[in-house]
Amino acid sequence: MAFPKRKASIISLPLFAEYPPQPPKRSLRQTLFLSFFGLLFTISLLINAFHFMSCQLDGVEKESIRQAIVTPSDNIEAGLLEKHFLPSPPHQQLQDLVLVAGHAIFVGSDLEHVEEDNDWVLEDYQKGGEQVKTFLKHIRKGVELTIDNGEALLIFSGGQTRPSAGPRSESQSYWVLAESLHMFPSFENSTVFNRATTEEYARDSYENLLFSICRFYELTGHYPRNVTVVGFGFKRRRFLELHRAAVKFPKERFNYVGIDPGDSALGRMGGENINGLGLFRDDLYGCHGKLRDKKINRNPSRRSHPYHLSCPSLSSLFNYCPDNQTLIFPGTLPWE
Template sequence: MSSTAILVAGHAIVRDLSNYQDDKAWHLLDFQRGEPPKYVEHIRRAVTEAAADPQSILIFSGGATRRDAGPRSESLSYWLLAEHLQWFGHPEVAQRSYLEEFARDSFENLLFGICRYREVRGQDPEHVTLVSWAFKQQRFENLHRQAIGWPRERFRYIGPNDPEDLSQAQRAEEKARAQYLADPYSLGPEFQAKKSERNPFRRQHGYRTSCPEWFSVDKPWHMF
């Protein structure tokens, strides 16, 4: 069986599900203030997409990126929030929802998300649908997809919304895209320092074992 992997890129970690719309309920960086309702919409849209395709698998991607949040991952936060909101009226999606708890950046959201699908289904998906910020579409759709060699016709991007301060986000995104253009596989020291910072609990994925085709020695990222 092979179908669609619906990947959701995580952005933050929740601490209080009962007050999930409020900034105080999340571990946020300063620039993320006011964003939690936007994250909820990312989750809702992904759940809706999964409900419309019974053969799909929904994968929340994002590691335990904040020491002050403890060893709780972004992906677990999103799954728990979907559960708290009763899967937006689609409870059946819970049985097809999984966590990818090791991604430390957007490149890994895509690559590791595909590998997590492979762990679950035993083969690559036929199609990938990725849900994240609208302003990040070019980064995912062109840079990351092309870097890992995923076919354009088998990739779909959904950007439900943008942060309120879109101009600031776009300025940061221009810088990020330039960095990925110079270092498509995020192998350089600047990316590696950021990955290390976003892995405070020093967790290590097992995709080299469970997803060997994507981590063979001919892949530039095989030592991630």
């Protein structure tokens, strides 16, 4: 029996050319995982490259990079970074400090009324007498002492103590008056103009002395041999017996030139005994109670002095505020 032939069936297979291979799809988790390890690999390469480069530097360069990158706070705290950008002290030959302590701020626009109260920012107790004229005498006396001593640096001291004076400081206004009133000698070879400067942060008489000693160091590179203070005569005991003792400056190298107003001198002495000498006698460093409050009230611009950096050997003294308010600073100071 014959069977009919079946037609052969043809099976079509897909051709490679028609369906190119597709890359395997990655999940989002796999993609993030690979990206993370790629980033780690790149960071590792950079760290090793930096280490290799640093090994090629000599010891001095390596140390400077280490200090700048690893411990910048140490550099700033020690004042090293700031000093790197400072010029050399311009008055290294000067030995003596003449200090004029500021008491008020001149805000006048001309010199016609310089002796009148209206051109000054004054406390109530400073008004209506000869206080302003006495300020001018203090300025002139400081200049005269500097003229007589070619090794002296004149510093007008006093900060931005009055809100109504804006950013003007006591010391700045004193210096401006000395120049504007032609107190500095005008002859060609005089150096007094260049030997006069300001200290812009003091808020009381203790800071007038301490901060000016540091300011002297900033400009000379050493501490003063002698200190002469110009101020009110009724503040003599405050400076000689208390402030000088607080900073332990040798008595034989410390002078005070007192100039008082002609009016009510006796009454001012009584006020000094209560509000000045008396307070500092019980609070030698002026950092408690009423004296602390005075400092705060005399700093309306909320300024901080930079002397911890420029005079690091005095940092402990700047921060000294003992619970026993009459305890003398126990450390050793550069002028002892």
